[in-house]
Amino acid sequence: MNESRGRRIPIEKMATAAEVRAAVESLSAVDKYRLKKFAQMRVLGLGRAAMRRDYKVLMQEAITSTWEGAEGGERGRRWQKDRVSFTDHLFGAMRSISSHWLESYERQEGDKERLDCEMAIEDEDGRISTPVERAVDPSSDPFRALVANEMLEALDKHFEGDEDAQIVLMARKDGLTVPEMIAQLGLTQERANAALQRIRYFVKGII
Amino acid sequence: MLVMNMLADSLAEAPESEVLEEVRQGHESLLDESNEVRAILGNAGRDHLQRKLREARQAYEAARSQLQQTEYDLPSTTSERRNLLYSVLTRRPDFEAVVMTTQFRDFKNLTDDDVLSLLRQLKELRLLDAPAEPTSK
Numbered sequence: 001m002n003e004s005r006g007r008r009i010p011i012e013k014m015a016t017a018a019e020v021r022a023a024v025e026s027l028s029a030v031d032k033y034r035l036k037k038f039a040q041m042r043v044l045g046l047g048r049a050a051m052r053r054d055y056k057v058l059m060q061e062a063i064t065s066t067w068e069g070a071e072g073g074e075r076g077r078r079w080q081k082d083r084v085s086f087t088d089h090l091f092g093a094m095r096s097i098s099s100h101w102l103e104s105y106e107r108q109e110g111d112k113e114r115l116d117c118e119m120a121i122e123d124e125d126g127r128i129s130t131p132v133e134r135a136v137d138p139s140s141d142p143f144r145a146l147v148a149n150e151m152l153e154a155l156d157k158h159f160e161g162d163e164d165a166q167i168v169l170m171a172r173k174d175g176l177t178v179p180e181m182i183a184q185l186g187l188t189q190e191r192a193n194a195a196l197q198r199i200r201y202f203v204k205g206i207i
Numbered sequence: 208m209l210v211m212n213m214l215a216d217s218l219a220e221a222p223e224s225e226v227l228e229e230v231r232q233g234h235e236s237l238l239d240e241s242n243e244v245r246a247i248l249g250n251a252g253r254d255h256l257q258r259k260l261r262e263a264r265q266a267y268e269a270a271r272s273q274l275q276q277t278e279y280d281l282p283s284t285t286s287e288r289r290n291l292l293y294s295v296l297t298r299r300p301d302f303e304a305v306v307m308t309t310q311f312r313d314f315k316n317l318t319d320d321d322v323l324s325l326l327r328q329l330k331e332l333r334l335l336d337a338p339a340e341p342t343s344k
Contacts, residue, residue: 021252024248024249024252027244027245027248029237029238029240029241030223030226030227030237032240032241032244032245033226033230033235033237033240033241033244034218034219034221034226035244036240036243036244037215037218038215038218038219041211041212041214041215041218042211042212042215044208044211045208045209045210045211045212045215046208047208056247059244059247059248059251060247060250060251060254063247063248063251063252064251064254064255067251067252067255068255087219088219091216091219095212151208151210151211152208152210155210168213169210172209172210172213173209173210175209177213178213178216178217193217193221193225196213196214196217196221197217197221197225197228197229199210199214200214200217200218200229201229201232201233203211203214204229204233205233
């Protein structure tokens, strides 16, 4: 996947392959830990849209697109080394790639639904059925869908007595960002960070 | 899932001390996690390089095949071809650097296939019929 042509980083500002290589080799142990956990959480958040891809695939695609971008051609993602750190660049790449996976999945599901409706048939008793209802889908992964729902339920249950964590979880489900939670819901930065840390710790115990 | 993305972002922004505390509380091995990520990134880099090499090789083979298959209007006998190459290089000694690598510097040692290959390259580069004097620097 490539950056949009409208905001392609100019060649003179992008990192070269040698600079990418140096940056990879310079990643600290903490950076690498962050990258892995970040990838795990993004993939977990996708549920079925991950389509059996795991955090390793997400990380591989992020670094591969960075290598491609460093070649200076039309492919890949260019790292603007003077503007963002290497880890931030990789986080951004993983956000973009996982969002793309979600969009592709939703588009695919939308097409399947339309096609399914178009191919509905009526039997002699007047019952209408669709191909999806009649067939067994070997590619479905009910476990993954269940995991996403169960995760939300587990979070709600575990943090029942934790007011700050409850605020963060509910606000996020409503679409608020962390700065918005702080601005609108009376949380301080410290309380929000502490709640996030507790939630992350709990989630990592499940991943 | 918005919650997971929020948690991912919060980890990306958390200070190092907080991350280390989480590692400690989770009884995880920072070294093991780090080694795993290094392997993932390293393998991806190697795969990318191998893909590039494969693409370059395929492009080279395609170009070479194209060069061999193209019909060139060249003399039909080996002596005529050799004479043509000699006359071109005599007329334009500057072409020698373009088409002849070190191993081909001694004209007498060129095989018939070498002569044919060099003439095709010159034809492909449209240098075979170039005038005796360079028209521009």
